[in-house]
Amino acid sequence: MPVLFFDVDDCLYSRASKVQEASSALTDSYFEHRLGFGKEDTNRVRNKQRKKYGLIVEGLASNHQIDPLEYNSMVDDAIELESLIRPDSKLSRLLQDVDTSKVKLWLLTNAYVTHA
Template sequence: MSSQAEEPKRAAASRPILFFDIDNCLYPRSTKVHDLMADLIDKYFATHLGLSDQEAFRLHKEYYQNYGLAIEGLVRHHQIDPLDYNAKVDDALPLEGIIKRNPELRKLLEDIDTSKVKLWLLTNAYVTHGRRVVKLLGIDDLFEGLTYCDYSQMPIICKPHKDMYAKAMKEAGVERPEDCFFVDDSYGNVVGAKKLGWASVHLVEEGLPVPRTPASEYQIRHLEELRNIFPQFFKSSNEA
């Protein structure tokens, strides 16, 4: 799998792109990775900013809501070293004991006809975390590239900012928004992509409340439903 740090794709794409978010999208929320990460972020706020646990929780939530990522607020307002943050939060997660290979997910992705669509990862995590997760899931070889939130670049750009989607298009080698297809569990990220003309799918995992106003035209409970939403991209559909 290539990445922006290696060989960004700059030529016009001959295939549309199917972008996948990673966290709470390629693996279920029930793994509690998000909860573990939130705890580490709260601890980072408390330790590095000298805050009480309650104030750390409040500020973490405020920065996430305002910027899409807690780290954006930390860098913007407190001059925190983002790579130190990454080492003590994302890279400190004990993922090896939590995220396992998923044969069903691999089968779903293998059933996609990559002569018709390019598979690409689009995450707000840093590159080390993104690569670690897809490797643990056993699907890292199925994607042609990874667009990630580069903590080493200022300002930090992440979904749902329009510049993050523009960055993904450039790196994946696609010029037209109508050639972009996107799956994410975040309501805001799906709304942001849809505004730019991407065909966006909101994954609302089974058991979670359905939003009163849908984020986009497509809302699913399971990734398997992509077979019905985008049948043109699946080998089995073509053969049938």
């Protein structure tokens, strides 16, 4: 059976929702308050971790011995998605119209289960 993959992160909601901006602000706050980094170091380390590991949290856990679940609770789970993402009737119809007897629908994220 064919599979239709959707990446939930930054793909199934409008860029105008500002989810990425909220995530970046919380990440900056985590770097500043939890790790004691300044803005310049935050940008440098964040970009390095994302490029090398694909995920900031993976790099932080490997190189800065942070607790990934603490990071998740302070960043991903702290994003107020309910106030940022609005119902999207066109997207809902698109997903509901997928004939799941012919195509298996998979929605993926690299976020921890509580954020997903």
